[in-house]
Amino acid sequence: MAELSLARLTEERKTWRKDHPVGFFARPENNPDGSANLYKWLCGIPGKEGTPWEGGVYPLSIQFSSEYPSKPPRCSLPPNFFHPNVFPNGDICLSIINESGWKPSISVKQIVLGVQELLDTPNTKSPASNAYKIYEKDRVDYNKKVKEQAKRYPPQL
Template structure:
C-alpha cells in the first residue's frame, strides 16, 4: 500500500512521537529502508511502561499499531506480542479494549498518547466482562497465581534491550 504524506503530517508525527517519549511512552513509525527518513506511517512501533505502583511496573511492553486508510474514522489495530499474558489480550496479541472498538467507544479525536495511556491503565485493570484467554480464569480464581504470572512477564520484558 502506498500512501502520500505531506511534510506537515511527517513533522506533526515526529512532534507527537517526541512528546509521547517524554512521558515514558515510545511511539514511532516503522522505518521502511536504510534511509532514516523513510517511514511507514501506517505501522508504528510502540512501548508502554508498566505503571508505577502496579504489578506491571519495571518493564516496557511492545505494541504494534496498525492504521488503516480510514484512520481516524476507524481505530488503529493494537497488538502486544503473540502469547502476551493478560485477561483482555487474545493469544494472537490483539488487544480487546473498548476505546479501540469502533462500535463501542472509539473517538476519532483520541491521540496516540491517549490510546497508549488507556492501554497502560488497562494492564492493571482488566475488564472481567470481556475475557479473551486463560489469563482471565487465573485472574478470577487465584489472584496470587495471576500476580506471579504478571511478575514473570515483567521480568521477561525487563530483560529485553530498552526501546
C-alpha cells in the same frame, strides 16, 4: 482518504515528539528504504509503579489503515501475552480502539495511556484469554505470572 490519514499521522508524530508521557516511546517503523512508515508504529508501554507490571516496558504495535482516523488502528501486544483482555494473537480488547468505542479525536497518546491503564485494570466483562480465569480465581498466581512476564520485557536503555 490516504492523504487525510497521512496528514493526521504526521501531526500525531509531531505532537508525540513535543509531549509524551515519561517512560513511553512511540515511533513509526522504517520502510526498507529507511523512510518512516507512518502506518505502522512500535510503542513501549511501561508498567505502572506499585503494580505487578512495574519493571516491564511492553511492546505495542499500532497498525493504522488508510481509513484512519475514521477507523481505529489495530493494536497488539506480542502473541500469547498474558493478560485477560489480550487475545492469543496479541490483539487487545479495549473499548477506545474497538469500532464501537472509537472516536477520530483519540490520539496515539490516549491509546498508549489506555493500554497502560488496562494492564493493571482488566475489564472482566470482556475476557479475551485464559488469563481471565486465573485473574478471577487466584490473584496471587496471576500477579506471579505478570511479574515473570515483566522480566521478559525490560526497559530498553
